[in-house]
Amino acid sequence: MAEPVRVFITGASSGIGRALAMAYAREGASLVLLGRDAERLEASARACLEAGAENAETHVADVRDREAMARVVQAAFGERPIDILVANAGVATGLMRGQLLETPDAVRAMLKINVDGVFNTVEPVILPMCARKSGRIAIVGSMAGVRSLPYSPSYCAAKAATHMWADSLRGGLAPHGVSVSLIVPGFVKTPMSARTRSWQPGAMSDERAALIIKRGLERRRPVIAFPLFMYAAMRFFALLPPAVVDGVMRRFHVDVPETPERETS
Numbered sequence: 001m002a003e004p005v006r007v008f009i010t011g012a013s014s015g016i017g018r019a020l021a022m023a024y025a026r027e028g029a030s031l032v033l034l035g036r037d038a039e040r041l042e043a044s045a046r047a048c049l050e051a052g053a054e055n056a057e058t059h060v061a062d063v064r065d066r067e068a069m070a071r072v073v074q075a076a077f078g079e080r081p082i083d084i085l086v087a088n089a090g091v092a093t094g095l096m097r098g099q100l101l102e103t104p105d106a107v108r109a110m111l112k113i114n115v116d117g118v119f120n121t122v123e124p125v126i127l128p129m130c131a132r133k134s135g136r137i138a139i140v141g142s143m144a145g146v147r148s149l150p151y152s153p154s155y156c157a158a159k160a161a162t163h164m165w166a167d168s169l170r171g172g173l174a175p176h177g178v179s180v181s182l183i184v185p186g187f188v189k190t191p192m193s194a195r196t197r198s199w200q201p202g203a204m205s206d207e208r209a210a211l212i213i214k215r216g217l218e219r220r221r222p223v224i225a226f227p228l229f230m231y232a233a234m235r236f237f238a239l240l241p242p243a244v245v246d247g248v249m250r251r252f253h254v255d256v257p258e259t260p261e262r263e264t265s
């Protein structure tokens, strides 16, 4: 009998990461779950075990901590090779109406989590997966990384950086048997999106988003973007004259509260 798939997910204590863990749990996966809030992370692990996971090991760690991430990922891989690694952990930050400048300390903290954190998560699996000539890497970006929005300048920049990185990795790792998928969610109903006050077209449950992501990873899709109409719109906006799009975007009333995250050192 084939071994259950082994899946490593960051940000598994909430939202999309938790829902994705549950989706794999229902198929008996072996899970490695990472987050910072120990209580919520343990609750995710318990729910996964109840749903049918073979096991659900938890690691309380901050994705900003490069050494800790390398230790956790390498130890998990050493125990049993990771088939699918999902760099999902992230935070949102932006501007309230009328606010012109994001707080620089909040911006730096978000960049460390959303950019460095993704690198810290993915880098340790690249060589072991290539050595096995097998593995899937998923990087969670955002529609905000496809065409920038005036309400969340630094978040858009961070997500665009991860999009570019995922695209580069994909081309380089494919000949070594490792697939890279860029996940591009629109609005997903999670604690993160609940804090943003705006019209949220096409908003979907985290459960539905998880099934779309899981199906896309099974098919090794290079880009898993949903809902498709929103992805098409954002790609189209990126082709239009910037001033026209900026003018349209300004007409929407959006409040994106600043993250409370600050740099840890």
Ligand SMILES: NC(=O)c1ccc[n+]([C@@H]2O[C@H](COP(=O)([O-])OP(=O)(O)OC[C@H]3O[C@@H](n4cnc5c(N)ncnc54)[C@H](OP(=O)(O)O)[C@@H]3O)[C@@H](O)[C@H]2O)c1
Pocket (backbone or CB within 6 Å): 010, 011, 012, 013, 014, 015, 016, 017, 034, 035, 036, 037, 038, 040, 041, 061, 062, 063, 064, 088, 089, 090, 091, 092, 113, 117, 140, 141, 142, 143, 184, 185, 186, 187, 188, 189, 190, 191, 192, 193
């Ligand atoms: N929801 C949306 O509409 C939407 C749309 C596009 C993209 N996304 C992206 O999807 C991903 C997941 O977002 P979500 O909506 O599921 O948000 P969420 O419910 O707020 O969950 C975020 C997860 O990231 C973890 N996390 C945050 N900072 C971390 C850190 N420094 N170290 C380790 N873990 C950390 C959190 O863990 P703790 O709480 O334990 O710290 C939590 O498990 C993010 O990358 C986000 O940018 C979301």
